[in-house]
Amino acid sequence: MAQRLQGRTALVTGSTSNIGRSIAVALAREGAHVVVSGRDAARGAAVVDQIREDGGRADFVRADLDGTAAAGKAFAATAAEVLGGRVDVLVNNAGIYPASTTPTTDEETFDRVYGVNVKAPFFLTQALVPGMIGAGGGVIINLGSWIARLGVPVSSLYSSTKGAMETLTRAWAAEFGPQGVRVNAISPGVVVSPDWDTTTDHPGEVMMRGTPAGRSGHPDAIAAAAVYLASDESAFVHGTVLDVDGGRTGVAVVAV
Structure with missing residues (x-):
């Protein structure tokens, strides 16, 4: 069976663990040359090793995206160089989730969360889209969240950033689609890390x-x-925005 992404390149931000790691591994399994990125070089190397052991192609590029345009531009250039000059698929996955409520969120935390969760993917997309258009097309996949559309009494700051990413998905689709760049998003539900201790209940359950x-x-x-x-x-x-949430947002939940 032919690999669906044979000959393509992909950059997955925040791909040293959990969802990002699974995405990087899956894209490589389908034939893409993947740049794994994140802050932790040791964890990044482990993901790259896993992909290569499975016969895939991957490289690690350290990224500490603070939301500035300069950081996004520099990272985009490095990733494109590692991938042979182009990025066909960009997955904007990296994000941070602060354990704070609205009354306890200070301005520094607010700016840091928006910097990582919204500004960083915005400026990284800005840096990479021209190359995609010049190459004849590309794909951008953003990560949203089920709590962007179904309010819960915690994590209002994080929810708002994911709402922003889902809105950008639609706006970018309108802006870049006619030029050959498809833009969509995935909205995960409660996802438990494979490292979670299965002998204890996860709070999200x-x-x-x-x-x-x-x-x-x-x-x-x-x-x-x-x-x-x-x-x-x-x-x-x-x-x-593709909901992959076990029916959490699309189906009425009956308490049991």
């Missing part, structure tokens, strides 16, 4: 009670959606 899935998801489910959106199978899909 309670939020999945009464959903069709009835449980939290695995990062590989998000990765499967990313492969679909990156491949030609989704060539007619533009500006969509």
Whole structure:
């Protein structure tokens, strides 16, 4: 069976663990040459080793995206160089989730979260889109969140950043789609890291009670959606936010 991303290049931000790691591994398994990125070089090397052991192509590029245009431009240039001069698929996955409420959020935290979760992908996209257009096309996949559209009484700051990314998805689809760049997003539900101790209950599990899935998801489910959106199978899909959330936002949840 032919690999769906053979001959293409991909950059996945925040791909040294959890969802980002699964996406990087899945894209490489489908033939893409992947740049794994993040702050931790040791964890990045582990992901690269896993991909190469499976016969894929991957390299690590350290990234500490603070939201400045300069950081985004420099990182984009380095990643493109490692990938042979172009990035065909950009996955804006990196994000931070502060454990704070609205009354306890200070200005420094607010600016840092928006810097990482919104400004960084904005300026990274700004830096890479011209190259995609010049090459005849490309794909951008943003990561949203189910709590961007279904309010919960915690994490209002994080929720607002993911709402911004879902809005940018639609705006970018309108802006770049006619020039050959498809833009879509994935909205994960409660996803538990594979490293989570399965002998204890994950706090998010309670939020999945009464959903069709009835449980939290695995990062590989998000990765499967990313492969679909990156491949030609989704060539007619533009500006969509794909819910991969066990039915959390689309189906009425009945308490059980």
